[in-house]
Amino acid sequence: MVATAPVERTAGDRPRSRPRRAVLAFWIRHIAMQSEAFLLPALIAICVVIGVFAHFHNVWVTPSMVVLPLLLGGFLLRFTAQLVLLVVSALVVILDAVTTHPERPTPGTILLIGATALIVLVMSRERVRLGVRGTRGESMLFDLRERLYAQGRVPRLPPDWHTELALKSAGGQSFAGDFLIAARTDVSLTDEEKQPGRLQLGLVDVSGKGLQAGTRALLLSGAFGGLLGSVPVPQFLTAANRYLLRQGWDEGFATAVHVVIDLATGEYECYSAGHPPIAQLDAGSGTWSLAQTPGPVLGVLPEAEYKPTRGRLGYGDGLMLFTDGLIELPGRDLSVGLDRLLGVAGTLQTKGFAGGAARVIDAVARKTNDDRALVLVWRTRPTD
Template sequence: MVVTSSALVVSGRSGGGRGRRAAAALWVRTSVLPSEGFLVPVLIALAALVGVLAHLHALWVQDSMVTLPLLLGGFLLRFTAQLVLLAACALVVVADELTTRPIRPAPGTILLVGITALVVLVMSRQRVRLGVRGTRGESMLFDLRERLQAQGRVPRLPRGWHLEFAMRSAGGQSFAGDFLVAAKSDSGPDGSPAGPGRLQLSLVDVSGKGLQAGTRALLLSGAFGGLLGSVPADEFLSAANGYLLRQGWEEGFATAVHLAVDMATGEYECYSAGHPPIAQLSSGSGRWSLCETPGPLLGILPDAEYRPTRGRLESGDGLLMFTDGLIEQPGRDLAVGLDRLLGAAQSLQAKGFGGGAERVVDAVARKTDDDRALVVLWRA
């Protein structure tokens, strides 16, 4: 009993010691290292060390190396703390130049340090607007981009149904004003169980392009993704229009096409808010036909109504949803762009729908300064 008791005491002390060490390590990582009370003296000491080594070993160390703590401070410190660090680095450079015999002012070193400090301070001012330090702003944008792409991920479709989505942003940026939201329910239009279920897609084109429209697209994709599947299909665009009006944006309009497809029968309803028409391929005739669905833009009229166009996809049929970036060309009518798009889409039936979205987008709009997106839905 005595041996067992002492063993328990030793084990408890050992566990307590590990716990204290883990708590201390956590405190260092979360409190000490990120704190400016710790970082500023360390970076100033690093700059001073560079100055001393440059004075003693000028062959290996140059006083221009004070740009290293300056760059570190640009990622880790607030703007005011960076000014303190800049003053310390400038003092180190001046002291090293004055103590060198003979005194040889090095304008190149001063220019390098000054330009580096200017770049760091300008970048820091941009981060101040976000209220973050270091690369957290870039991490936030990366996370937001991933969330935007996640909204467009199409749920697993039942056997015989396939969908592809291709998008190109203006200038090759990661953010675009075009986005897709998708949702699939296991009930039919009337709410009753319906086997394969019902697929809803909404392709949206926000006013602007590239990064200018990317921020609005991020917000709207989350809001529209929450609405899709939560409200009836015939009320989705009305709810989206109301949400957009409440934002009060100066350039707050958007176009959208909303498609609700019954996976069991192939019957669909299409609603449009100022969006280009959808195109349907009939496998029997091998021809594409346009389905016009008039409707006002989102974010313009408070009491806008959206009426559907109905159709049916049979086995072998396909459907195209696209944004105006694929059909608009400067100085040309939209009909010309539509003809080009449908002409490129003719290859889908001959070469197969697989990979067709990428092929059509690259063939129709290789050089354009507008965002463009294409959805290809087909039934095998």
């Protein structure tokens, strides 16, 4: 007789309950909850259960509760599956009225179920146009909005340079036709302080306002953000103009200002495409001056040329970029809006630039129903 040694189970041979539960949870969340083969029967079963309970417990459960699976179906099912669910819900209500309660359904119940079904079907058709179900469309828009904001985040700058952005859309919407793109180029990755490179800023105002211009702004921000720092500085607006022309939009023009600042010397170049002038604060005199930079708007002329104006920012100086939503006033000339803007900006030197972008845009554009954006760039001494 040969003795057999007991077989020892290693940790890898033991039943893995936790991974199985994780797989089951993943299947329910990402496969079952997204499959009509699971969702439609489940919602039909809920309708049937409501009908049964309404038959025996009409105090706590009423046939009008079928609006709950109808609402869930509006978020989770396709249009044709919602029609099937609507038919089942109607049969549940009719059978309840025929079998037990001839006085039901009341006109209020019919109105409630009908209105709910109509709203759900209309919303579902809008989602069918987008090609998504549930709240994925809202999630996609949220992600796109975050990407738009990420394009406008200014990279980390040397201690003597500071920037602020204030952006408000028409009607308080989350999307606007104004956006900022930024890049720090020609910088040494090993020693940013000794070789600060250049800061490139692009402030763009897409035609239209609010949600109407927001979709175009989302597309252009990604395209222009890819061009910024990838093409030579004098060719940025030219490349952006060609890209916009290729889109063939009926309302496809845009204005833009492109500023390139040497972070070591403070010298800058400004290119403009039909954009309002930029304003520079001279710390010595305490006055703001406008720098006009002529140039055609983007998306109109196929062969457009953009020439720069040059200047220099010393310690204590500031630069202000803004869109026309801050200076356009109904029935008034643009010069009136410019004077008002510069008057409010005159307080920045006394109150400080920090938080100044929001203060200026709130004071100037209270009654303006347009997208507006303002960018402040200022330079301080390294010891400040």
